[in-house]
Amino acid sequence: MTHHPPHAIEVHHLKKRYGAYTAVRDISFTVAVGEVFCLLGPNGAGKTTTTEILEGYRDRTAGDVHVLGFDPARGERRMRERMGIVLQECGVQDDLTVAEVFEMYGRYYPRRLSATDVIRLVELDAKTTDRVRSLSGGQRRRLDVGLALIGDPDVIFLDEPTTGFDPSARRHSWSTFRTLCDLGKTVLLTTHFMDEAEALADRIAVVAAGEIVAEGTPATLGGRDRATARITATLPAHLEPSALPEFASAQVALHGSELEIRSSDLPGVLHRLTSWAINAGISLDDLDVHRPSLEDIYLELTSEITDPRVQIPAMSAHAPHHGKSTSK
Amino acid sequence: MSTISTTASAEFRPLSTTTSTESDLRLVATQIGFEQRAFWRNRTRAFFSVVFPLVFLVVFNAINGGHHITELGGISYSTWFVPGILAYGLIMATFTNLATSVAVSRDAGILKRIKGTPLPRWVFMAGRIGSTLVTAAVLVGATLLLGSLAYDVQIRTSTLPALIVTVVLGSICFTTLGLAATTVIPNADAAPAVLNILVLPLTFISGIWMVLSGAPGWLDFTAKIFPVRPLAHSLQHAFHPATTGAGFVWSDLAVLAAWTLGGLVVCLRWFRWESRR
Incomplete structure (x- = not known):
């Protein structure tokens, strides 16, 4: 199973249906080892469904999917030992301290980074002995990133990592994400922020109504470099x-x-x-x-999609306020 | 921005890696340790699951302490009430405690997060269940200690095996039922209400708070086929001075075993790791 694939992630004609609703129509892309690939699109476009299929959370209706040479649907432990996931909504054990949480999650991975290093990397060193409960939204998000890193993964999934952040917190967290990229990790990012995609990604695929409508580097996306x-x-x-x-x-x-x-x-x-x-x-x-901005291109690409199903509310109800919303 | 990332990576590289594989059983032990730490630090939860039943023990004994129960051969109130409150405490520490914590973790996305790590799901659950059983053991110990020291309730050596078997089977039964109950808890906010609806009425008809010698037959029958009364009755039987022999009430234990199996089936069939949205 673990042959060395040229690509960290391979997706061929992926399709996902929930009853009568098709969340993913036909999506294909590949992500090279060490590449930062971004799925950019409005809420309900199928980004999260695609990501969750790659993470092993969802079954697919049709198509072929490989992550590090593994089929995520089989949920193999060896695959999960090599991937780090930053989910859209994720609580942590609130009554443990930051250091304890890193120690606990670190033990799940046979190869792991030093907790102290990771805590410093995500700038939580001042919070080591504080309970998770006392962290702010931004600090929790950094904790999420750190926990995704603790197992020294080869592939990292960042699913809308800055939704609900104010602009300065978003820009600050980008520097943390860039560090992941600098560490040579393969990153699959999903976002509906153009500037985020432009700032972080090597390559962007614009997703709308369950399909990729354009793919390219931030500079060439949608023929932006050749545009009038x-x-x-x-x-x-x-x-x-x-x-x-x-x-x-x-x-x-x-x-x-x-x-x-x-x-x-x-x-x-x-x-x-x-x-x-x-x-x-x-x-x-x-x-x-x-010249047309990435935003101009994005709006032009996604406005062509008139499919009313894009507006399905259940799919667009993604965590309006992050971090604090999930723990009670 | 690029300056920031360069500085950051230059400062932190190389990150040191450790390689060591822990056995799954060791991971279970680690999980129990962290679960216990988290449990006792959350004062509200610890109070509700452990201190609350002990408060009932003290209060009811203070009210009825000197009384003797003529319907049960004139035994002291405490000798009857301590095993009953032991059953109640056991249910709080296992059923209510576990179901609440799992519902909260599920809503918070902790279960989903765990699913995305290499930790086998059974190891996580074994850790959570193991921690619940440790909490239950602490409560059982505290109840029996308080009962014998403060209220002169005798733990009889002849019925001790029956007492232990009942406590162990009862703990397993209500732990399993706690996990099963999470399948009908829609979200964490609803957990206390759902769990109280399931447990409280049963405790009233199961002879925990008062002796039910005058209850109508249908009520008695209802109590007997649900698991609360078999647990309470079996414990009360082990403490009754008139009990002869080893004191096993096989019919009670059979009901508890049947509910354990039923709960297991529900868990295996319907347990959810992610909350409904």
């Missing part, structure tokens, strides 16, 4: 359009003194425009270049 750029500038008043230089393969429009050029050859157009302006003694003070 828009160049705007204000020209001196009463400039004749004929005074402008020729732009090959570009649309040029002059609205009064507002110049707008659309082109997929950004460097060429910029070069012609700026050299012309310098020769003509025109300052082009408010010269601006617009």
